[in-house]
Amino acid sequence: MGAGNLLPPFLNPDPLPASEAKFGVLPFGFEGTVSYGAGTSQGPRAILEASAQVEFYDETLACEPCRAGIITYPEPILPENPGEAVSAVREATAAILQDGRLPVVLGGEHSISLGVYQALSEKYPGLGVIQFDAHADLREEYQGTPYSHASVMARIREETRDVLQLGIRSLSLEEAERISANSYAVGLMKNLRGQTFDVKAALAKLPEKVFITFDVDALDLSLVRSTGTPEPGGFTWDEINALLELIFDQKQVVGFDLVELCDGDAPSAYTIAKLAYRMMGLCCRCDGRNSK
Numbered sequence: 001m002g003a004g005n006l007l008p009p010f011l012n013p014d015p016l017p018a019s020e021a022k023f024g025v026l027p028f029g030f031e032g033t034v035s036y037g038a039g040t041s042q043g044p045r046a047i048l049e050a051s052a053q054v055e056f057y058d059e060t061l062a063c064e065p066c067r068a069g070i071i072t073y074p075e076p077i078l079p080e081n082p083g084e085a086v087s088a089v090r091e092a093t094a095a096i097l098q099d100g101r102l103p104v105v106l107g108g109e110h111s112i113s114l115g116v117y118q119a120l121s122e123k124y125p126g127l128g129v130i131q132f133d134a135h136a137d138l139r140e141e142y143q144g145t146p147y148s149h150a151s152v153m154a155r156i157r158e159e160t161r162d163v164l165q166l167g168i169r170s171l172s173l174e175e176a177e178r179i180s181a182n183s184y185a186v187g188l189m190k191n192l193r194g195q196t197f198d199v200k201a202a203l204a205k206l207p208e209k210v211f212i213t214f215d216v217d218a219l220d221l222s223l224v225r226s227t228g229t230p231e232p233g234g235f236t237w238d239e240i241n242a243l244l245e246l247i248f249d250q251k252q253v254v255g256f257d258l259v260e261l262c263d264g265d266a267p268s269a270y271t272i273a274k275l276a277y278r279m280m281g282l283c284c285r286c287d288g289r290n291s292k
């Protein structure tokens with residue numbers, strides 16, 4: 001844990017000079033409030049190592065997104081206390097923004113996303129949030145801490161109303177009642193599949209600039225098995241790509257994180273490395289469209 005955790009760069013070797021890099025990848029393997037499966041502390045390493053197997057050329061976007069430049073930051077010293085971890089990831093994310101780069105944060109458990117959001121919303125006031133997750137993460141607190149991975153969206157929703165939660169298929173009665181009482185925008189998986197939740201309409205209600213927080217347990221277990229709180233019935237690869245295309249077409253994504261991968265099987269880590277790279281590619285494609 002902490003500094004000295006030597007990690008390989010994303011998509012090694014990076015063919016571009018680091019000084020020009022558009023993307024700043026931040027490994028942050030905080031694992032302090034995990035309730036079930038352990039191993040998210042090694043999630044960043046698993047993703048970074050797997051990224052060496054990802055092709056530079058993105059076959060769906062017909063370009064090499066890495067030409068925009070990707071630099072991987074050293075993993076900061078990780079505190080043991082969840083509240084301090086949120087502050088630490090907030091500072092590290094702010095430093096990437098200060099460098100003029102788009103932050104791509106690799107967790108680590110989901111509790112860190114509050115800090116990522118805080119840094120981004122400081123730079124982009126009025127920022128919206130899109131969460132991909134099997135879980136609502138709306139518990140007021142969990143196992144004695146308000147900074148639990150199971151409470152992260154409750155904390156973020158205290159800071160902004162502009163939140164859209166997608167792929168949810170596991171929640172407590174308390175969370176279900178909170179969603180209904182507050183009319184939260186939550187696309188339960190059963191309603192996405194049943195086409196009774198209109199994603200386009202929900203996106204239209206969000207601000208132009210958004211942060212995407214991606215809990216890898218949003219994906220089906222055939223794609224990602226190595227995660228702290230696995231849940232059946234997740235997004236297929238084609239479903240998630242279609243949803244991301246829709247989001248990147250309609251919104252400006254100013255940062256994203258991928259959290260809750262555990263070091264386990266190679267296919268899970270490779271899937272998340274490819275997903276991170278696909279999201280970078282979608283950012284680049286939108287830049288191209290905006291500059292035309």
Ligand SMILES: [Mn+2]
Pocket residue numbers: 133134135215217218229260
């Ligand atoms: Mn989750």
